[in-house]
Amino acid sequence: MKALEQFMQKIKPKADGKFPLAHAVWDGTYTFLFVPGHTNHNGTHIRDSIDLKRTMIMVVLALIPSLLFGIYNVGHQHFLAIGEMAEFMDKFLFGALKVLPIVIVSYAVGLGVEFVFAAINKHAIQEGFLVSGMLIPLIMPIDVPLWMVAVATIFAVVLGKEVFGGTGMNVVNIALVTRAFLFFAYPTQMSGDKVWISLGDGAAVDGFSGATPLGKAVEGGVEAIPSIMDSIIGLIPGSIGETSVIAIGIGALILILTGIGSLRIMLSMFVGGFLTCLVFNAVGGNPFLEVPALHQLMLGGFAFGAVFMATDPVTASQTSSGKIVYGLLIGMLAMLIRVANPAYPEGVMLAILIGNVFAPLIDHVVIGANIKKRLKRVKIA
Amino acid sequence: MSKDVKIRKGTNIKLKGVAEKLYANPVQVSEVVLRPDDFPNLIPKLCVKLGDKVKAGSPLFFDKGNEQILFTSPISGEVVEINRGDKRKLLEVKVESDGANQFETFKQADPNSLSKEEVLATMLKSGVWPFFRQRPYDVIANPSDSPKAIHITAMDTSPLAPDYDFVMHGQDELFQIGLDAIAKLTDGKVHLNVNGNDNPDDAYKKAKNVQINKVSGPHPAGNVGVQIHHIDPVNKGEVVWTLKSLDVLTIGKLFKEGKFDASRVIAFVGSKVTAPKYVRTVLGANISNIVKGNVEEGGRYISGNPLTGTQIPENGYLGFYDYQLTVLPEGGNNQFFGWLPFTGLNKFSLSRTALSFLTPNKTYDLNTNMNGEERAYVVTGEYEKVFPMDIYPVYLVKAMMIEDIDKMEALGVYEVAPEDFALCEFACTSKIEVQRVVRQALDLVRKECS
Numbered sequence: 001m002k003a004l005e006q007f008m009q010k011i012k013p014k015a016d017g018k019f020p021l022a023h024a025v026w027d028g029t030y031t032f033l034f035v036p037g038h039t040n041h042n043g044t045h046i047r048d049s050i051d052l053k054r055t056m057i058m059v060v061l062a063l064i065p066s067l068l069f070g071i072y073n074v075g076h077q078h079f080l081a082i083g084e085m086a087e088f089m090d091k092f093l094f095g096a097l098k099v100l101p102i103v104i105v106s107y108a109v110g111l112g113v114e115f116v117f118a119a120i121n122k123h124a125i126q127e128g129f130l131v132s133g134m135l136i137p138l139i140m141p142i143d144v145p146l147w148m149v150a151v152a153t154i155f156a157v158v159l160g161k162e163v164f165g166g167t168g169m170n171v172v173n174i175a176l177v178t179r180a181f182l183f184f185a186y187p188t189q190m191s192g193d194k195v196w197i198s199l200g201d202g203a204a205v206d207g208f209s210g211a212t213p214l215g216k217a218v219e220g221g222v223e224a225i226p227s228i229m230d231s232i233i234g235l236i237p238g239s240i241g242e243t244s245v246i247a248i249g250i251g252a253l254i255l256i257l258t259g260i261g262s263l264r265i266m267l268s269m270f271v272g273g274f275l276t277c278l279v280f281n282a283v284g285g286n287p288f289l290e291v292p293a294l295h296q297l298m299l300g301g302f303a304f305g306a307v308f309m310a311t312d313p314v315t316a317s318q319t320s321s322g323k324i325v326y327g328l329l330i331g332m333l334a335m336l337i338r339v340a341n342p343a344y345p346e347g348v349m350l351a352i353l354i355g356n357v358f359a360p361l362i363d364h365v366v367i368g369a370n371i372k373k374r375l376k377r378v379k380i381a
Numbered sequence: 382m383s384k385d386v387k388i389r390k391g392t393n394i395k396l397k398g399v400a401e402k403l404y405a406n407p408v409q410v411s412e413v414v415l416r417p418d419d420f421p422n423l424i425p426k427l428c429v430k431l432g433d434k435v436k437a438g439s440p441l442f443f444d445k446g447n448e449q450i451l452f453t454s455p456i457s458g459e460v461v462e463i464n465r466g467d468k469r470k471l472l473e474v475k476v477e478s479d480g481a482n483q484f485e486t487f488k489q490a491d492p493n494s495l496s497k498e499e500v501l502a503t504m505l506k507s508g509v510w511p512f513f514r515q516r517p518y519d520v521i522a523n524p525s526d527s528p529k530a531i532h533i534t535a536m537d538t539s540p541l542a543p544d545y546d547f548v549m550h551g552q553d554e555l556f557q558i559g560l561d562a563i564a565k566l567t568d569g570k571v572h573l574n575v576n577g578n579d580n581p582d583d584a585y586k587k588a589k590n591v592q593i594n595k596v597s598g599p600h601p602a603g604n605v606g607v608q609i610h611h612i613d614p615v616n617k618g619e620v621v622w623t624l625k626s627l628d629v630l631t632i633g634k635l636f637k638e639g640k641f642d643a644s645r646v647i648a649f650v651g652s653k654v655t656a657p658k659y660v661r662t663v664l665g666a667n668i669s670n671i672v673k674g675n676v677e678e679g680g681r682y683i684s685g686n687p688l689t690g691t692q693i694p695e696n697g698y699l700g701f702y703d704y705q706l707t708v709l710p711e712g713g714n715n716q717f718f719g720w721l722p723f724t725g726l727n728k729f730s731l732s733r734t735a736l737s738f739l740t741p742n743k744t745y746d747l748n749t750n751m752n753g754e755e756r757a758y759v760v761t762g763e764y765e766k767v768f769p770m771d772i773y774p775v776y777l778v779k780a781m782m783i784e785d786i787d788k789m790e791a792l793g794v795y796e797v798a799p800e801d802f803a804l805c806e807f808a809c810t811s812k813i814e815v816q817r818v819v820r821q822a823l824d825l826v827r828k829e830c831s
Contacts, residue, residue: 051752
């Protein structure tokens with residue numbers, strides 16, 4: 001450790017030297033390796049041991065089960081599609097070769113942009129992208145071209161975050177901006193039945209459709225939706241990390257137990273979705289409306305969105321009662337978009353983006369109530 | 382009539398080095414210092430010269446904004462140093478003891494027989510007035526205000542704090558005289574907020590002329606701001622005065638003996654202290670004699686508690702309001718992968734990302750490391766967990782940062798003091814210096830609105 005520390009100190013570039021970017025990169029690396037021994041001088045002399053790096057890393061850890069399952073599922077779907085039997089390791093290796101490049105591109109491009117902005121603004125690199133960089137690959141279809149991932153990531157980090165002032169200042173979730181950008185900029189590559197399963201060099205077997213369950217349902221009706229058990233286990237086509245409710249559940253457990261993710265938001269979003277579906281079930285009249293409520297919650301990106309996307313503390317509501325309203329709103333919107341507009345089978349992404357936009361308004365109302373209460377107290381007295 | 386207040390939000394940070402309930406051998410007080418910086422917002426004006434002889438109770442400087450408010454010498458002796466900083470700002474006035482213990486004489490009388498004006502005049506002249514602080518703004522109270530109420534906190538829940546019941550024990554008479562004097566100052570109520578977690582001392586239980594409220598719960602239940610909020614909140618335009626029950630003893634002595642006796646008991650605590658105990662000393666005393674031979678190397682000396690105290694050098698001086706001298710291990714070491722969750726047995730966190738959440742009763746030996754770097758606000762909800770007022774702390778702090786006075790007012794700035802945000806600052810993932818922000822904002826609001 002000492003040797004490494006001395007080495008790092010030796011190669012430290014000057015902060016105001018010729019290469020501000022070099023300093024930003026060095027600083028980012030150094031503070032990642034060593035939490036700097038700054039001490040408190042004003043205010044509290046002791047501090048909680050948590051910092052933003054730890055918070056972000058906890059979320060990344062919570063995403064690992066989904067990532068691993070996603071890698072396996074990519075391989076599984078591939079061999080299923082080309083009609084070959086394969087061992088577990090073969091599937092996993094195939095998946096890894098497909099998924100890891102997306103992860104690497106996402107991190108490299110995103111962190112690159114962050115470093116450039118850190119150098120321009122002369123501040124330390126902030127950790128927000130550690131999570132976004134992992135979320136982005138997990139909500140991509142597997143066959144998305146790598147250059148698209150890169151373009152979308154640059155777009156999201158620059159226009160979604162840095163123009164607002166960087167980590168902590170963004171209005172909407174960065175990872176969802178990436179996805180939304182691709183969805184609207186390259187609709188042909190981002191939907192339909194070609195992108196969800198990587199065929200590699202093989203050819204699909206006859207009668208095979210690669211669409212996601214929700215995609216199939218748009219064309220072929222609700223019979224195409226897999227059973228509730230399949231959608232919980234997650235060996236179905238879909239975005240890389242979103243298919244398995246079990247893997248997402250492990251992540252949710254990590255977030256809830258450590259207190260990093262908001263249980264309020266997760267629960268209220270599920271409740272909101274569930275209640276909306278119950279209403280749809282009662283109304284009926286169209287096969288979409290009649291999918292059982294519980295089943296709807298397990299489908300598509302709903303669980304993934306509830307656990308990892310809606311809970312992003314920066315873009316979610318910040319007051320505790322606001323969080324409940326915010327979750328309910330997203331849950332309802334997600335289901336509404338899903339059943340009412342079959343062109344967007346994945347309503348969750350749009351619902352969370354709308355929720356992000358409404359979050360400050362929800363907080364404004366909650367805070368307004370608090371302010372009114374205080375004013376009322378003055379009048380009585 | 383009394384109120385029972387139960388505080389649920391908040392937390393007690395359990396540190397090593399709590400004072401044993403014993404008094405240490407008395408130590409000589411050779412020098413004292415009065416620092417204008419102990420009083421937020423004060424512009425001091427000197428009234429002594431170098432070499433002047435002073436008695437205990439002789440004025441050293443006064444408040445330029447309100448010339449009635451005097452700051453008097455805690456001991457008798459000679460003014461040996463007047464230190465000034467940038468732009469000749471007065472930093473400290475040092476008095477060296479002559480060992481004679483001479484006191485200025487003030488009116489000695491039963492406060493019940495005095496009028497409000499007489500009580501006020503004696504308090505102002507003797508130098509006990511600065512013990513009274515006011516909400517809003519958390520500054521020295523203005524004697525010409527008529528406060529809605531006066532709140533006296535008889536408990537301190539901050540880490541390693543002195544036990545006010547232990548220190549108060551056996552001083553029932555002095556305390557009551559002090560209370561009688563204080564009761565003269567307001568037409569409203571005098572609230573004595575006692576510790577509801579334990580059985581409070583008789584001096585508190587038998588106190589007359591006051592409303593006794595029982596406050597229980599974790600820190601910051603002992604903060605007078607939290608108590609006021611739950612008992613009788615401050616609204617815009619109202620003024621409430623606050624002080625600590627231990628300050629009342631000095632006021633009691635003033636009326637009983639007719640002198641400004643600034644002697645006090647402090648808790649000498651912290652993991653770097655070999656035998657943490659209670660020490661009898663004087664307001665503003667030099668700490669060298671107290672710490673000599675009693676502390677380990679490499680400590681940080683804090684006048685006050687680890688959350689709100691002031692860092693002082695090894696041969697520094699106690700602050701005006703402080704009843705606690707804390708010595709904690711100094712940090713400053715880089716931590717290899719220090720951000721990893723669930724590592725290290727001596728890492729404490731209010732979140733559940735360190736092993737500390739499994740062992741709620743363990744005591745910790747925390748150092749002064751920041752454990753991270755300052756960031757923008759990301760995590761939400763963590764301030765609210767340790768801020769037991771019906772106020773949205775993050776929104777208020779953000780309004781303070783952008784200096785939006787209207788918004789601060791709407792969000793409750795009149796009720797808060799920096800100390801109320803101390804736990805928020807401790808818990809902050811983004812390592813924001815909340816107390817500094819709050820202090821600056823209060824100064825700003827005071828300047829603009831009064």
